Amino acid sequence: MTPVMEVSALTTIAFWAASAMTLGFAAIVVTQRDVFRAAIALAGSFLGVGILYFVLSAEFVGVVQILVYVGAISVLMAFAVMFIQDIASGSRPAQGRLVGVAAAVLVFAALAFTAYNTEWSSQNELSPDAVVALTEGYYEVGEGDDIRVELTEPAGDNDVVVANGGAFVESTGAVGVLLVREYMLAFEIIGLLLVAALIGGLLLMRNPPSSNKTEKGDASV
Amino acid sequence: MFEDYFRQYALLIIFAAAAVTVPIGMLTMSYLAQFIKVRPSRPTAVKESAYEGGMPPFSSRPARFNFRYYYYALLFVVFDVETVFLFPWAVKYGVMSQQFGFAALGAVFIFLIVVTVGYAYAWRKQALEWVTNDDRS
Numbered sequence: 001m002t003p004v005m006e007v008s009a010l011t012t013i014a015f016w017a018a019s020a021m022t023l024g025f026a027a028i029v030v031t032q033r034d035v036f037r038a039a040i041a042l043a044g045s046f047l048g049v050g051i052l053y054f055v056l057s058a059e060f061v062g063v064v065q066i067l068v069y070v071g072a073i074s075v076l077m078a079f080a081v082m083f084i085q086d087i088a089s090g091s092r093p094a095q096g097r098l099v100g101v102a103a104a105v106l107v108f109a110a111l112a113f114t115a116y117n118t119e120w121s122s123q124n125e126l127s128p129d130a131v132v133a134l135t136e137g138y139y140e141v142g143e144g145d146d147i148r149v150e151l152t153e154p155a156g157d158n159d160v161v162v163a164n165g166g167a168f169v170e171s172t173g174a175v176g177v178l179l180v181r182e183y184m185l186a187f188e189i190i191g192l193l194l195v196a197a198l199i200g201g202l203l204l205m206r207n208p209p210s211s212n213k214t215e216k217g218d219a220s221v
Numbered sequence: 222m223f224e225d226y227f228r229q230y231a232l233l234i235i236f237a238a239a240a241v242t243v244p245i246g247m248l249t250m251s252y253l254a255q256f257i258k259v260r261p262s263r264p265t266a267v268k269e270s271a272y273e274g275g276m277p278p279f280s281s282r283p284a285r286f287n288f289r290y291y292y293y294a295l296l297f298v299v300f301d302v303e304t305v306f307l308f309p310w311a312v313k314y315g316v317m318s319q320q321f322g323f324a325a326l327g328a329v330f331i332f333l334i335v336v337t338v339g340y341a342y343a344w345r346k347q348a349l350e351w352v353t354n355d356d357r358s
Contacts, residue, residue, distance in 0.1 A: 008227070010227055010231075011227070054230060060308075060309055063305070063308060064305050067304060067308075068301060068302060068305060071301055072298040072302070073298075075294050075297060075298070076294055076295075079290060079291055079294045082290075083291070140320065142320075147320065160319050162316045162319065162320060172308070172309045172312045172313075173312050173313040175309040176308075176309030176310045176312050176317070179306065179309060179310055179328075180310060180317055180321065180324070180325050180328045180329070181321070184328050187306065187332060188332055188335060190306060191303075191331075191332040191333075191335035191336050192335055194299055194302060194303055194335075194336055194339060195335060195336060195338055195339035195342070197299060198295070198296070198299045198339040198340075198342070198343060199339065199342055202292070202295070202342070202343055202346055202348050205288075205292065205295065206346070
């Protein structure tokens with residue numbers, strides 16, 4: 001059985017470069033005393049993780065990583081840092097360094113244990129057809145509720161034929177189809193969740209605890 | 222298939238490399254030019270101060286920002302996450318509209334209406350206003 005993903009030299013180089021970028025920026029985050037520079041370096045580390053996702057051909061996860069983490073989370077952290085009264089003096093030496101080291105070692109041990117004990121070759125349990133569909137792509141014939149899946153392009157059919165790249169190479173499109181087809185309700189509920197997050201965030205930021213004046217202002221809106 | 226996948230990102234890598242090299246190269250060339258007496262280097266305190274609209278700077282770099290900027294950061298994060306869900310749909314919309322017709326558009330339309338309710342709430346609660354009624358009174 002051929003492996004699902006052949007590792008080329010280019011993949012190996014990209015993997016090591018992205019890993020070095022991730023770890024290098026992460027090292028800057030923990031050693032840099034200027035909190036703002038540490039936040040910028042953390043964004044670089046996030047970007048390295050995003051590149052790793054692209055190397056693993058998980059395009060959608062990579063795009064999410066760059067949009068949400070490099071874009072949004074970094075902005076939030078940069079803003080949070082800029083609200084700090086006293087940036088110039090930098091972060092103080094950490095309290096309880098021993099506890100921190102112990103926690104880091106435990107987390108690393110748990111991750112390493114999981115990675116070591118996972119059966120990574122689960123691709124061999126897939127049927128050959130599934131492997132072809134995931135790597136080479138497949139064809140969907142028909143429309144609406146009446147769609148069948150074929151591995152080769154059907155000839156002489158009047159139905160709508162849609163060529164799909166395999167999910168391993170075209171993960172973004174596959175996720176998009178799933179969002180609109182199988183998980184449409186979940187998709188709409190995500191919208192509701194976003195609204196709830198927005199309202200919750202706005203409520204938390206309003207009403208400075210000092211006075212009731214803001215409360216009155218709210219009522220008059 | 223995988224060769225195609227990596228080939229399209231090779232273009233991106235070349236683009237990123239050019240985008241990083243050009244500004245860094247310009248700064249490096251400018252720095253090196255002072256050694257061959259092309260660019261004189263006579264730094265003064267005024268030249269080295271941070272540029273603040275032509276005025277002498279009021280404060281050093283670590284200035285505190287107004288807390289109200291956080292409203293915009295929060296709104297940005299929420300609508301950034303919204304984009305994450307629109308992106309895979311937009312990639313496949315062309316073929317999905319063939320297969321499912323109006324349903325492919327309707328699902329996202331409902332999603333957008335729901336999220337717009339959040340935007341309307343923020344608008345109504347004056348989260349987008351810089352000066353609110355509280356400040357004027």
